[in-house]
Amino acid sequence: MIHSTYKRSSPGGKKPPQASHDSGTPPALVEFMMKDWDVTSTDDTPLPRVDAFRTRRRALSALFPGETLLIPTGHEKVRSNDTYYRFRPGTDFYYLTGNTEPDGVLVMVPCKKGGHTDVLYVEPNPGRSDPTFFTDRKKGELWVGPRLGVPGSQRRFGVDEARPLSDLAKLLGKLEGKKKVRLLRGVDEVLEKALKTDKKRDAAFGQALSEMRLIKEPLEVAELEASIASTKRGFEDVIRRLRCAKSEREVEGVFHLRARMEGNDVGYGTIAACGAHACILHWTHNDGEVKAGDLLLLDAGVEGTSLYTADITRCLPVSGKFSPEQREIYELVLKAQEAAMSEVKPGNDFLAPNRAAMVVLAHGLERMGILSSAEEALREEHQFYKRYTLHNVSHMLGLDVHDCARARQETYKFGKLRPGMVLTIEPGLYFQLDDRTVPEKYRGIGVRIEDDVLVTEDGMKNLSVDIPKTVPDVEAWMAAVWARPEED
Numbered sequence: 181m182i183h184s185t186y187k188r189s190s191p192g193g194k195k196p197p198q199a200s201h202d203s204g205t206p207p208a209l210v211e212f213m214m215k216d217w218d219v220t221s222t223d224d225t226p227l228p229r230v231d232a233f234r235t236r237r238r239a240l241s242a243l244f245p246g247e248t249l250l251i252p253t254g255h256e257k258v259r260s261n262d263t264y265y266r267f268r269p270g271t272d273f274y275y276l277t278g279n280t281e282p283d284g285v286l287v288m289v290p291c292k293k294g295g296h297t298d299v300l301y302v303e304p305n306p307g308r309s310d311p312t313f314f315t316d317r318k319k320g321e322l323w324v325g326p327r328l329g330v331p332g333s334q335r336r337f338g339v340d341e342a343r344p345l346s347d348l349a350k351l352l353g354k355l356e357g358k359k360k361v362r363l364l365r366g367v368d369e370v371l372e373k374a375l376k377t378d379k380k381r382d383a384a385f386g387q388a389l390s391e392m393r394l395i396k397e398p399l400e401v402a403e404l405e406a407s408i409a410s411t412k413r414g415f416e417d418v419i420r421r422l423r424c425a426k427s428e429r430e431v432e433g434v435f436h437l438r439a440r441m442e443g444n445d446v447g448y449g450t451i452a453a454c455g456a457h458a459c460i461l462h463w464t465h466n467d468g469e470v471k472a473g474d475l476l477l478l479d480a481g482v483e484g485t486s487l488y489t490a491d492i493t494r495c496l497p498v499s500g501k502f503s504p505e506q507r508e509i510y511e512l513v514l515k516a517q518e519a520a521m522s523e524v525k526p527g528n529d530f531l532a533p534n535r536a537a538m539v540v541l542a543h544g545l546e547r548m549g550i551l552s553s554a555e556e557a558l559r560e561e562h563q564f565y566k567r568y569t570l571h572n573v574s575h576m577l578g579l580d581v582h583d584c585a586r587a588r589q590e591t592y593k594f595g596k597l598r599p600g601m602v603l604t605i606e607p608g609l610y611f612q613l614d615d616r617t618v619p620e621k622y623r624g625i626g627v628r629i630e631d632d633v634l635v636t637e638d639g640m641k642n643l644s645v646d647i648p649k650t651v652p653d654v655e656a657w658m659a660a661v662w663a664r665p666e667e668d
């Protein structure tokens with residue numbers, strides 16, 4: 181059974197469904213609509229850096245000689261009824277093609293002489309030659325905007341061939357029962373249902389794609405730096421707003437404005453956590469109050485138009501100055517972050533920065549009278565410090581905020597740091613309001629400090645070093661932003 185998604189696009193085919201609130205299209209209107217249009221075209225010049233995408237496909241090709249490889253991008257996701265979330269391409273598909281349109285599938289077909297032919301299956305663009313341009317509310321150009329179509333996609337993405345998605349069904353039929361076929365799973369349920377493949381071999385394929393992305397090319401690092409620079413401006417927008425902000429909703433909204441102005445979107449749901457909300461790790465309701473005296477934990481990242489995302493956390497005192505308790509906790513977390521940073525170098529364990537941070541935090545918790553013994557708490561069979569630290573300090577960062585998620589443990593979590601890796605360093609301390617092990621004056625304070633770092637040949641480079649971080653620097657930063665005249 182092939183789902184209609186892979187049959188849909190034949191011009192003049194099945195009538196597209198009509199929405200409950202629309203009126204019909206009489207034949208005379210169709211006739212009128214089909215006439216007298218200028219010839220227009222979408223930009224099908226080769227994508228900037230089209231070679232980088234091709235180079236990645238050749239590297240993947242070399243890993244799987246003689247096998248047919250299918251990498252889908254996925255489909256728009258329903259938000260409710262007939263409305264959809266804005267489409268965001270599948271990370272691996274985008275990494276290999278640069279294509280941001282929905283529904284496409286990259287198929288790498290093995291050649292007899294070795295290597296692969298890269299075939300991109302895309303939604304065609306019949307232009308004004310077919311009434312679907314104004315009758316199909318899901319695909320029609322007048323509903324959703326222009327598409328590149330088949331020949332345009334081939335030129336723009338520099339693939340060997342492009343074909344209409346309606347041809348994919350035929351190919352899937354041919355691949356049925358064949359052994360040397362691998363499908364990237366977890367992106368396109370429709371395709372997974374249409375083609376039975378070996379799950380284990382598919383998992384190894386997904387793993388290989390994740391591992392390819394572990395080491396960032398200089399181009400990717402530059403994209404990450406651009407997203408981080410946008411994120412800094414977003415944080416400054418939030419600081420400006422803090423003078424009058426009443427709600428976390430405004431914080432989220434203001435940051436999102438910057439993300440849309442300069443990038444594609446936010447790379448993940450913004451965490452705008454004021455006061456005790458900061459103790460909830462993934463607080464994304466963002467519907468609480470912003471109150472003077474509170475600390476705002478802002479964990480947010482702009483995803484650039486290149487789809488690389490920043491992942492930055494800063495804690496901003498709403499009234500511009502840290503309280504003594506906030507400061508004490510903040511400076512302990514900062515010390516832990518510095519200890520973690522000094523462990524970022526090639527050859528060190530991926531977990532070395534985490535271990536260094538936890539030693540600092542555990543001893544600090546002991547000094548504060550919260551842990552009775554740091555040494556006891558740090559023992560593998562205890563890990564009592566985790567009651568307050570909750571999470572590890574690092575994950576890979578790139579096109580996904582939790583990048584390379586399918587890499588094997590031995591190359592990622594239990595692997596070594598290698599030049600070209602980009603990871604976060606983000607220790608935190610979280611004192612819940614109802615935690616009786618914590619002195620009352622600290623309860624309801626949550627602090628996390630997060631930077632994005634690149635492993636270099638001889639150490640590391642903090643890509644977010646321009647975003648102020650020490651207590652005096654954060655206070656001075658806020659004062660400076662507040663002193664600036666309003667922008668137009």
Ligand SMILES: [Mn+2]
Pocket residue numbers: 491575604606630
């Ligand atoms: Mn993070």
